[in-house]
Amino acid sequence: MGGAEFGFELRVCAWAERHWTPADPDSCVLVARQLGTQRRRWDTVLVEADPAGLRARAAFGPEELDADLLDVVRHAPADWTYYRDALPDPGYPWRYVREAIHRASARGVLDERKRSNRIEIRRIAPYPDWVRRIVAVENKPDLDASAARALADQLERDVALGLADEVWVATRADATRALVTEMPSAAGVLTVGTPDDTDGDRTDATHERDSLSVDVAWHPRSLDPDATGVRVTDHGDPTTFEYAPAAEKRETRARIAERAYGRGWRAYADTMRPDCRAFDLRNAADGSVPYCHAKGREQTAAECSGSCADFAPEPPGWRQRGWPIEGGPGTAVKRLLAERRRRRRPGLSERDDDT
Numbered sequence: 001m002g003g004a005e006f007g008f009e010l011r012v013c014a015w016a017e018r019h020w021t022p023a024d025p026d027s028c029v030l031v032a033r034q035l036g037t038q039r040r041r042w043d044t045v046l047v048e049a050d051p052a053g054l055r056a057r058a059a060f061g062p063e064e065l066d067a068d069l070l071d072v073v074r075h076a077p078a079d080w081t082y083y084r085d086a087l088p089d090p091g092y093p094w095r096y097v098r099e100a101i102h103r104a105s106a107r108g109v110l111d112e113r114k115r116s117n118r119i120e121i122r123r124i125a126p127y128p129d130w131v132r133r134i135v136a137v138e139n140k141p142d143l144d145a146s147a148a149r150a151l152a153d154q155l156e157r158d159v160a161l162g163l164a165d166e167v168w169v170a171t172r173a174d175a176t177r178a179l180v181t182e183m184p185s186a187a188g189v190l191t192v193g194t195p196d197d198t199d200g201d202r203t204d205a206t207h208e209r210d211s212l213s214v215d216v217a218w219h220p221r222s223l224d225p226d227a228t229g230v231r232v233t234d235h236g237d238p239t240t241f242e243y244a245p246a247a248e249k250r251e252t253r254a255r256i257a258e259r260a261y262g263r264g265w266r267a268y269a270d271t272m273r274p275d276c277r278a279f280d281l282r283n284a285a286d287g288s289v290p291y292c293h294a295k296g297r298e299q300t301a302a303e304c305s306g307s308c309a310d311f312a313p314e315p316p317g318w319r320q321r322g323w324p325i326e327g328g329p330g331t332a333v334k335r336l337l338a339e340r341r342r343r344r345r346p347g348l349s350e351r352d353d354d355t
């Protein structure tokens, strides 16, 4: 992903977090990026969540529950029960379930005890039904003819599978109408104006920038995640496909939503190097984006690593003397982003920022 694409994606995420209109007006919107399945990864994922359910989800902490933990947590009973009586037959050896139980218990998302040499489990809280809708957005700032063809093919597959409730493509406002109309009619099109909206201020400045100008060029059709989907396995001649049962899609959606909950869209700080002297966050419309003073531009997540030729670590003294708050600028950036992620997840405590 190029620098322009990365910056575009972060701006779309920031815009969506503030301005996305969910189908149900009282839904909360969680935004994450680079999520999906083994076969397909979406650039931006919006989860429209039931507010009470989202708050109840916080009982399970800020980290995502993977598929195994989710299985255990959702079926855990209110009262102590032998685990094999409480959980459905997994269809694979029970020892893997026991491992998941131990992990869940260590994470504090399940109670576990041993009675007469038997493992008993009890839930810490009911796992809520918090996901109302999932919206997938593909970010393509530069939509030339060949990118448009590849994207149209990809979106057709998304529509046929119907894993998300809606699929969209976000592109620059100057994308030509001819290219936009190549997209499948069931996919929505957002056109995004991207002014040069960085001004060099660090994000700890509290003022806000004007919003991105985003217009709907084409409304999507609502897909049906509760229906059997069609997974295109080869778009050759003939096209081959397989069916994706509704139950399988439901499980996949639950896992995607969990990942979105755990990661959000600011998780780039976990893989980039905010502890480099050249790293900065700059105000952009609706949010903030990483900026590299050494390169004099916005850097990509891939190039901002310890192997970057310009990497210059913070002097140890910055961290030891608690500069300027505690832990140096790199830690401060991570803390700032974690705090913003937490704000979108009501019910989590401040302690959860550090995880």
Ligand code: SF4
Residues within 6 Å of the ligand: 273, 276, 277, 278, 279, 280, 291, 292, 293, 294, 295, 299, 303, 304, 305, 306, 308, 309, 310, 311, 312
């Ligand atoms: S110099 Fe390299 S490591 Fe440092 S902020 Fe810039 S891209 Fe990241």
